[in-house]
Amino acid sequence: GFAKVDHHRAMRQGFPEVIFGQGKTAAQIARIAQAIYAQGAAVLVTRVSPEKAAEVKRLMPQLAHEPEARCLSAPAKQPPPPGKGKVAVVAAGTSDLPVALEAVLTAELMGSKVERVFDVGVSGLHRLLAAADVLRSASCFVVVAGMEGALPSVVAGLVDRPVVAVPTSIGYGAAFGGLAALLGMLNSCAPGLSVVNIDNGFGGGYLAGMIDHLG
Amino acid sequence: GFAKVDHHRAMRQGFPEVIFGQGKTAAQIARIAQAIYAQGAAVLVTRVSPEKAAEVKRLMPQLAHEPEARCLSAPAKQPPPPGKGKVAVVAAGTSDLPVALEAVLTAELMGSKVERVFDVGVSGLHRLLAAADVLRSASCFVVVAGMEGALPSVVAGLVDRPVVAVPTSIGYGAAFGGLAALLGMLNSCAPGLSVVNIDNGFGGGYLAGMIDHLG
Amino acid sequence: GFAKVDHHRAMRQGFPEVIFGQGKTAAQIARIAQAIYAQGAAVLVTRVSPEKAAEVKRLMPQLAHEPEARCLSAPAKQPPPPGKGKVAVVAAGTSDLPVALEAVLTAELMGSKVERVFDVGVSGLHRLLAAADVLRSASCFVVVAGMEGALPSVVAGLVDRPVVAVPTSIGYGAAFGGLAALLGMLNSCAPGLSVVNIDNGFGGGYLAGMIDHLG
Amino acid sequence: GFAKVDHHRAMRQGFPEVIFGQGKTAAQIARIAQAIYAQGAAVLVTRVSPEKAAEVKRLMPQLAHEPEARCLSAPAKQPPPPGKGKVAVVAAGTSDLPVALEAVLTAELMGSKVERVFDVGVSGLHRLLAAADVLRSASCFVVVAGMEGALPSVVAGLVDRPVVAVPTSIGYGAAFGGLAALLGMLNSCAPGLSVVNIDNGFGGGYLAGMIDHLG
Amino acid sequence: GFAKVDHHRAMRQGFPEVIFGQGKTAAQIARIAQAIYAQGAAVLVTRVSPEKAAEVKRLMPQLAHEPEARCLSAPAKQPPPPGKGKVAVVAAGTSDLPVALEAVLTAELMGSKVERVFDVGVSGLHRLLAAADVLRSASCFVVVAGMEGALPSVVAGLVDRPVVAVPTSIGYGAAFGGLAALLGMLNSCAPGLSVVNIDNGFGGGYLAGMIDHLG
Amino acid sequence: GFAKVDHHRAMRQGFPEVIFGQGKTAAQIARIAQAIYAQGAAVLVTRVSPEKAAEVKRLMPQLAHEPEARCLSAPAKQPPPPGKGKVAVVAAGTSDLPVALEAVLTAELMGSKVERVFDVGVSGLHRLLAAADVLRSASCFVVVAGMEGALPSVVAGLVDRPVVAVPTSIGYGAAFGGLAALLGMLNSCAPGLSVVNIDNGFGGGYLAGMIDHLG
Amino acid sequence: GFAKVDHHRAMRQGFPEVIFGQGKTAAQIARIAQAIYAQGAAVLVTRVSPEKAAEVKRLMPQLAHEPEARCLSAPAKQPPPPGKGKVAVVAAGTSDLPVALEAVLTAELMGSKVERVFDVGVSGLHRLLAAADVLRSASCFVVVAGMEGALPSVVAGLVDRPVVAVPTSIGYGAAFGGLAALLGMLNSCAPGLSVVNIDNGFGGGYLAGMIDHLG
Amino acid sequence: GFAKVDHHRAMRQGFPEVIFGQGKTAAQIARIAQAIYAQGAAVLVTRVSPEKAAEVKRLMPQLAHEPEARCLSAPAKQPPPPGKGKVAVVAAGTSDLPVALEAVLTAELMGSKVERVFDVGVSGLHRLLAAADVLRSASCFVVVAGMEGALPSVVAGLVDRPVVAVPTSIGYGAAFGGLAALLGMLNSCAPGLSVVNIDNGFGGGYLAGMIDHLG
């Protein structure tokens, strides 16, 4: 075939290759998804439009579609070991939701419990402070923000757990497709914070899920 | 003469041309400063090293030197009209002080009362919240920050007065000489916030002083 | 709900959250708009296409549509206090009109009187100079320009009131989506000038309206 | 004073504010360091030249100097709790050592055991594979690389633990001061990998130390 | 005519002008292709969509269409001299295939034998190492990769033959349309590696074919 | 010799190769200058520090030094034909003088009459308008400006003769070494305006001198 | 009206405002064109798609459409004075033709004679050298090129007349929408060369036409 | 030791690790050089200042210093096999010589015969054409150029052998440290051309030497 699915990874890393749906045909997606499914591993397809999702589901009805997260997925045959604590996924604006929900879904497929704290951007701090109990109790944070991308800094200043910052391409003008948010997060002076690629909800959720399973 | 001092500006705008000291010799600075001083207008020279400042003072002892602000200045012959309220100059880190103090000095030369709130970066929000009374009482804010530049967003979300954001070139790596802070501030979703050039403490203080004199 | 409307802001800041229409569905927009409207606050939706505007209006007929400004809006139940003076919105070219009109509408919703000075780019200075009376009488300026973005500098050199510069994405080639205009405005040597994000007519109008209400 | 030391942070986060030495005078550094030391907390000063380090030590002899890491430090009065596992700090070239050693020192001050795997760049893979036992046994990785920055991707493909990637400014020409390495790391397709700012050895070591103490 | 086909090139360089199909109409392509074909030289049209390819074929049925490579082609009337060895075209991901196949086709038209090693990205090194025999036996390598673009470095570290690196525009966010891969490849510390433009499969295959015919 | 002086150029183009002094030793400069001088052609060395200029003059006393223009020069043996009109060199700030004077000197060496209009930046338009007679009478304009670089646009809007815009690296922060001025000039909507490289006073003066000799 | 047509310009500058068609409706274009036409001045509309051109022609049949140049135009009522010499428009590739033809049309409307030298890119120098007679006889050159943008440098090295370089957005990958060509042209070491904005055929043709009328 | 010298490389690749001298101390350089020398392999140290070179030579007198190439070197104990043909190193300006000579030295250490063609920039094509015999006879080209970087395109259009393009950081203003030359070379439409990092004379010479030994 045209694709060498990396089955070693499921063994080496506890989770198989994610399928980046954008730019692949429904047929290609279904073929790779089936190969992974046949191994009994969890399947996750990201960045699928509603139309492509419907087409893939016709070819492989075992997959569930979450339109807001733009994902297709199927759990592993064996349920994964549960996480040690709780992952909090925090998002600044309602436009950041698709990326945040991709993170939520990824961490849940890995076996983690996930709390959602959405629409709590820094221009109205009281909204974040109202979620103080989640801030206190989570073992790891995924913080998703576009525009100026300041939210992860503020969260990392309030907690003493790892914060995975996910910049989004939300914004306009000098947001430059997420560059402003990315640079803001990389330059945060709050320690314990690290950054993944723009719009990479999967990457944020995966790292948080991995940290939540350590120890 | 090599320089056409813009005396119209003092009339049109209530404050003469500032002298950007960097890249000018002490003799050039003194010559322009004296021309302004002779009109009875306030003199402000920005970005002067300690050595150059000493040299200029030898040529023109009427100027006062503030080494932390890197400025030389002399008040106008006629004291300017007082401002309507109070300008607050807020700075994120101790490294941002020279820029913040340039803003302080500018607004004071224009006749404004100025409050200083320094070292209150977003990675420890309690420090900013401790200055709640200043946040409540000022008529205009100059907020100075480098690195991720998130402080102006947070301040603008707490107050309902104009916030002039001044990005600084403080930071390293992906700060790119203040670019990260600049982009962060331009992308703020907190309304009432506008931005001046990187390290432009004069520009921030001038606009705040002008707003403080309106009405 | 998916969105935490920031009702505190209407109290803290005299104006509720603006709704950035681009990338939201008509249903989402209507739902947020209704929540704001129910509080009696002014509603403003920016960046809506004619088609989306029609759909939103079907769901919420109280909103008025201004197609040139690409906005939907409804005034606050209580008329806002009038401004102290007059806001001038100045635009360089006819292509900058949508952004300029977004600024006009915002300032008017806040209770300010607004003067329009349109199509007065720097390559034909006589057109700007013909508006000398507006330049003399306004309390605050919003100056909108694309391409080389020189107009705010020229205006700020002629007046002694705050100038809020709004770069637009109009231009081609090395305009780089508004970057050239943005950099030009940030580097202006005319004091009293500050800058908001590319195409952010709302941001410019809001700050001008706020300044016009000070004192 | 000019600096508000964030003592809350030691309580909130188990480690006080690090002191970024570059651009501060020896006197400023000593003053902040003493305030932290007086609380019994660990002291860490990064980016100090040999000359400045000597000066600071004259003012505060309790600090130890590690010239290769360009750091001054003193352990906390109370030894920190030990980590759960072992942090591996991996570096691509000998020029990356100062950044890597800053990470080592940070994690050690936090109480973690640290393994060093240095000079194992991707153009000679056998050198990395020779450290297979460390790759197998560490609980968290800090991977430091300049130039094309490919090493973290390769490591993250071999292990199933978190990899904190630290790009360095080592390189020339189109390395653009670490930008090439930074972009390479952000675009890695190996999951479990996140990135901190260019040359931010402290940030990498801090996050690794924090993860090593979870659970 | 509107186009001066460079027939000298076929003489000077053994291969005529390639026709870059993107942005040309089917009629324009057919006209240029026929002029080349009439000389007896090999014809290669790159970047043609399936629709445009069909249209061109209607006008010039001698051309063969390879949809995966997005190319149309016809061999030279005289078969070219065979290469001295074997060109290996290596690709990181399945999304890089169109670019890789453009390289394959080009080298084959020049008379070279080509080996394909596809889907062997650096996050699963075992897949590349499994192709050790190809790595040992080829005379020249074209290595195609997007995202972080690390594969050419790794290959060049394993072989002692020229490696032509082809960055692709595959990726998202901070991939910036292939910029991250391009910079990564330019900064490789593995000698023997050089780089062509983003997505330039033709350029990679041409240079490899040329090297394979030397001696 | 290490340098092939392009004597053909003096014949082809009426002016020999300029010697870019920066990065060359005094000995290298003198050697190339002497070769040009021996042909009877005009000699122009740009970007020489006072120290290097003194050293070169010791080796070649025929050269005259203009410290403000940072140039060394000697006229051609045969005086060049006079220009048809008059070149105006216009500069925005006093910091732009070295670049402007390099343009002046170049055009004069080519035989053109040159008018200087200096320190007439756009933030005080009355200063430019005071030079109306020069604007009316010159056959070609060189307009030099840093920071936002708006002056050439304004001049080109007032005259109907060619305007050669020279951006300078004067400015700070988001001036990015002349990039802001360069982009501003390229995006000017005033026709008749073209641009040369940042700080390229020679290039501006050369083109103006050439245009002044046409017809 | 929404647009203040700059009729002064026709008087000041011998040619009225050009109408940039992109982003304007057919109705807007027709209205502005009619205002200009009513003055007896030449009309030029650039960047019009075939569809929009047809619509405008329905509203204003006096306009002629040149689809390859993407322009609509009408000559001035009074034929303009003829140029002094001949303008040469030189283009590198067939894809650069629309921009080159926009330059041709502009210069012709101004009364200049124009020679076309097309498809003569630097990778086959013999094609350019074959046009030696045009190179010798023209009074001014417009040189249009995309990709690496080297053609203007080569032309300017062969002639001693002004060369107006027009970078185009033709290219892919690291061409970055014309940036590579633009930078190449700005950095040319051939004197007598200046640059206009990317794809600005009008600007190139206008300046050449203006130079051709001097003297 | 701090450095793992990659002795495998000498075996795998016929040439050991080059030592990048910039940023290393004389002692570090000498230590690595001695380790390589002890294996009997060729030693090459690039980017050494005259002062550092003298210091290294004191520690290791076997090394020869070529100040113009900024290199230290010693031939391998066993002379390498001779190349199949001849490498031509072509350079545009005299300022590009250090980079060009680094390429020359590298290829010579590998056993290749090298021809030098220097100071033949594209603004005076006759200088390059005068070297027609070298262009005809070499088996591989290294073409070094700064500023607009057009020379490799022109060379590649004249020959049918591989051209390795080396951009240099020579230039000013919009050269942006070699970026303009780099982009120009990547966008060349002349096939057979590939690019290495800015100022990477070693990389160019190494690849040319490798190609010259194939077959």
Ligand SMILES: Nc1ncnc2c1ncn2[C@@H]1O[C@H](COP(=O)(O)O)[C@@H](O)[C@H]1O
């Ligand atoms: N910090 C500053 N911000 C903005 N403009 C400034 C600043 N300092 C000086 N300027 C202006 O920059 C211009 C510099 O030109 P010049 O000093 O005449 O070379 C003058 O118009 C100054 O008024």
Ligand SMILES: Nc1ncnc2c1ncn2[C@@H]1O[C@H](COP(=O)(O)O)[C@@H](O)[C@H]1O
């Ligand atoms: N033109 C605008 N300028 C600045 N902020 C805006 C603008 N339009 C909307 N916003 C804010 O951007 C945020 C977008 O978040 P959301 O709409 O919740 O996805 C909200 O806080 C809005 O108030």
Ligand SMILES: Nc1ncnc2c1ncn2[C@@H]1O[C@H](COP(=O)(O)O)[C@@H](O)[C@H]1O
């Ligand atoms: N993939 C490619 N890589 C490099 N050059 C190309 C490619 N495809 C076409 N070209 C060249 O690009 C130029 C485009 O000019 P034209 O096709 O005449 O507009 C021609 O010289 C082609 O030979």
Ligand SMILES: Nc1ncnc2c1ncn2[C@@H]1O[C@H](COP(=O)(O)O)[C@@H](O)[C@H]1O
């Ligand atoms: N200010 C300038 N603008 C444009 N080209 C220049 C300038 N100064 C020198 N040059 C050219 O740049 C090239 C530098 O190469 P070289 O001096 O031989 O290293 C020569 O061709 C010079 O003619």
Ligand SMILES: [Mg+2]
């Ligand atoms: Mg919201």
Ligand SMILES: [Mg+2]
């Ligand atoms: Mg602090």
Ligand SMILES: [Mg+2]
């Ligand atoms: Mg107009």
Ligand SMILES: [Mg+2]
């Ligand atoms: Mg090494």
Ligand SMILES: [Mg+2]
């Ligand atoms: Mg794959």
Ligand SMILES: [Mg+2]
């Ligand atoms: Mg001045």
Ligand SMILES: [Mg+2]
């Ligand atoms: Mg062609």
Ligand SMILES: [Mg+2]
């Ligand atoms: Mg030369």
